[in-house]
Amino acid sequence: MVVAVATGALEGVEYWSLEKFFEVRGTQTPEAPVVIVTIDEPSFIELNKQWPFPRAWHGEIIRRIAADKPLAIGIDVLFPEPSSLGEADDEALGAAVAAAGNVVLGSAPRFEYRPGVGVQVDQNIPVKTVRGDAIVAPVQMEHDDVDSHVRRAPLWLAVPDEASKTGFKRVDAFDVQIYRLAVKAGLAGAPLPKVDRMLINFNGPQQTFPWVSYYKLMRREGRDPEVEPGFFRGKIVLIGPTSDILHDVFPTAFMRGENQMPGVEIHANVLDTYHRGTYVREVSVWISTMLAAAAALIGAALVVRLHAGRAFITAALVWFVLTIFAYLGFLYFDVWMRGMAGTVGLFLGYGATVIENFIREQREKRRLSQFFSPEVLREVVRHRDDNSLGSTRRLVTVLFSDIRGFTTLSERLEPEVVAEMLREYLSEMTEIVFRHGGTVDKYIGDCVMALYNAPFPDADHAVKAVRTGLDFQEKTLEVSKRWEEKLGVQIRNGVGINTGEAVVGTMGSRQRLEYTAVGDTINLGARLESITKEYGVGIIISEFTHKLLKDEFMTRELGEVTVKGKSQPVKIFGVLPASLRKYPRAALEAAATLVIVGGGEECHATTRDISEGGMAVGGVPDTWGPGTKVEVRCEGGLLPKPLTATGVIAWRRDALAGIRFTELGAEAAPAVADYVATRGR
Known part of the structure; x- marks a missing residue:
């Protein structure tokens, strides 16, 4: 782990975490007064001209901007060759640049080593007619080797200089030159960072800064420019391409894949970072290395000292604290701590515990599967260290439902057909129970017993049980229609629902256990289901369930029933969908x-x-x-x-x-x- 950090093997995941910090923080409003004049598709359409535009047009644009007295103008367009339209075209642009007096032109020097020849330099600076005495500065982006994303901005670059002993000289970068002009013109901002290169504090995706289409500054076909005079006063104005077809787009923290950020807007983010003084400071690689080593030791200690499950929780908590600490440092102090190294070290440290815990849990599941249904088994394993599934007295709503006359029906059909019918019917009913948050306690032939408010609390347990019963009735009609078409038989079902206290938990013998409920509440629920046919209704609920229902159900009092062992009779109600009330x-x-x-x-x-x-x-x-x-x-x-x-x-x-x-x-x-x-x- 230490070697991986020191050699940069984890750079990819570290950069990924930095981009996630940007995404979580979200878009922030720029403070620097930067406006971007965009060379975009609407300009190609409105001006009826493809790239490159005549340089005289650029000159006209610069004159209109300069008339508003901006702080500085930066042109992120290269003019390394004379205009194809003739020298007059270059002169028109050069005159506008000279008249403005606060324009920075971009250059892109390239170095190429050729065997037997040596280093060849392509200056890529504007032609003399265009640049005159204007400031020329390199506009190159710095791409990370890991994924070619633009994250850093150089404050200076080395360019060829025959007068220098080394053959190179140090030249301030494009954004630095623009920022200096703006400060000189009165912009109040932070001093430039005292570093050679900095991590850009991106504000957001493209168009976080104001965009103005190039064509809106042009006079065309007798129409005046659409931008009002004075719009650029006191602004830093950048002119550059934003159209994808000009291939000046780059992946950044907010924009990756096919949707990338125009280079001119990256320059805008750099200028805003200068202005705020909020460039992202990187924590030393050695500190990150020590963090990774410490995290690995913590993970190992968790393996030795704690139960596997608690080790996982503790390790996750440590990871969470580290992540929050790193994010808060980024959010409030513009500091990037390479936390992924610590995360990897931590999880490697306790990875053995996770594997051991998984193997042991699978072994335990195989041993217990003979005692519990899959639903209950998951909870038994989850809560095996406490007694949450032990027998306890609690309020529950119980639902019983069975097919009327199923015994007679089964005598008419082959056993295989009956089994297939039951499988289809019970599967449909079980899905409804689960959909309403119930637990299927057991199947007794064609009867389904379901519990609500167990094993976990549910404030709407009575309502959900009645919803289940109504859905049972509707689904039974659908199943009956299919069976009538296939087998010539029809079915109806009855549903009984009761609410009250019962003893709930794992019960049974030493040889076999099941999660169930027992008590008078359960017995009354079964009794109510058995008398639905007698009362000619599909669903009967007790008065105890009725008290907990909401207005979505329509009920009709049916009378009273006497419960064995009780002196007072219980009122019962039939249930109809509330939709009938409309x-x-x-x-x-x-x-x-x-x-x-x-x-x-x-x-x-x-x-x-x-x-x-x-x-x-x-x-x-x-x-x-x-x-x-x-x-x-x-x-x-x-x-x-x-x-x-x-x-x-x-x-x-x-x-x-x-x-x-x-x-x-x-x-x-x-x-x-x-x-x-x-x-x-």
């Missing part, structure tokens, strides 16, 4: 007679009210339970128009049934709506 009802002046067809039978029933959503009817056969599809007809007496509708039995109580309409006839729909609107309540 239909106002209208009472009829007299009972109306209906013809209803359902389940292969036809009956004459009566009703005393109606809504757009359905009606309550009396006199339907006892065999028509919730879910039975029906057709309703009333030729006259009920409405001005004949009533025709299809629907489904939503609830039953003795001979009374609730029909939920699935479709009203074309003439009946407006007639019902009008009737309810004038007489509804």
Whole structure:
């Protein structure tokens, strides 16, 4: 680890962490008054000209900017060759540069070693006609060897100088020259860093600084420039390409991959860093090396001193503290501490503990899998050091649901078919239980027992249990439809729900344990499920569950049941979806007679009210339970128009049934709506 840090082997991950610090900090508003005049795609379109633009245009731009008396003007465009449009084109630009008096032109000296020839230098400075006596400074970006990202800015570069003994001379960088001109013109800012190169404190992605398209400063086709006079007063103005097609874009902390930052905006970030005095200071490599060594020792100590799980938590806490410490140093003091080396050292130190813990846990899971279901097993392993799954008394809501008449149904079918049906049905029901945060306690044949508020607290346990029951009813109809098409059988289910205290935890023998609940609360839940058919409803809940429900459910009191061993009877309620409440009802002046067809039978029933959503009817056969599809007809007496509708039995109580309409006839729909609107309540 020490060697890796000292040799720079971890530079890539260190730079990655620095970029993450920038991302977490986010975009900050620049303080330096920098404005960028962008050579961009809109300018190519508006000016109807591709690159390069005539240099006389640049001269016109500079004159317009200079008229506003900016602090300094930097041109991030190279003019190493005479203009293809002739010397007059160069002279127009040169005259504008000279007249402004505060322009810095860019250069890009390149050095190339050729065997047998030596070092060849390409000066890449503006031609004499353009530069005149203006300041010329190198604009090169410094690319890191690891990933070619631009993170640092040199404050000076060595350029060829025949008069020097070394053949080179030290020249201040482009941004330094611009900053000095701005300070000389009155900009109040921090002094330049006393370093050779610095880490740039990037403000954000592109366009963090104001952009003005090049064409907006040009007079064209009789149109005046779009930028108001005085806009550039007291500003540092940079002119440079931002279009990707000019290939002057680079990866930076905020912009990587295909979306990179224009070089001219990197210069803007450098200038703002100078102005704030907030260049990012790097902690010594030797300090980072010592940090990595110390972290590795801490990791090793955790392996020796602590349990594997606690070692992981402690190591993660140490890593978190180191990361926060490093980030706060970056955020408030502009200091970059190479923390990834310490992180790698720390995790290598306790890596053996993590591996050992994993192997031991897998061995323990294999041993315990014969006792627990997968759901409970995960919690047993997770809480194996405490007694959170031990038997305790707690408030729970229990749900029982089974298929009505399944024993008779199974006698008609082959065992393999029954097994496949059960697998499909129980899988659907289990998914619903899990979706509402319940725990499947057990399957008893076709019966599902589910618990809520166990093993972990859930304030809405009663509500979620009832939602589960309603979804059970809906999903059972879907399953029944599939089975009717495949096997010619239909199914209905009943759901019983109760809330109360029970003993919950791992129970059983020394040979086999399971996570379950026992007590009168559980027994009453099972009893409620068993009487759903008797009351002709799909779901029955106890008064204890009913007290905990919210307004999203519509309930109907069904009566009372006597619980074995209890002196007081318990009130019970049927549950309907709250969506039925959105239909106002209208009472009829007299009972109306209906013809209803359902389940292969036809009956004459009566009703005393109606809504757009359905009606309550009396006199339907006892065999028509919730879910039975029906057709309703009333030729006259009920409405001005004949009533025709299809629907489904939503609830039953003795001979009374609730029909939920699935479709009203074309003439009946407006007639019902009008009737309810004038007489509804």
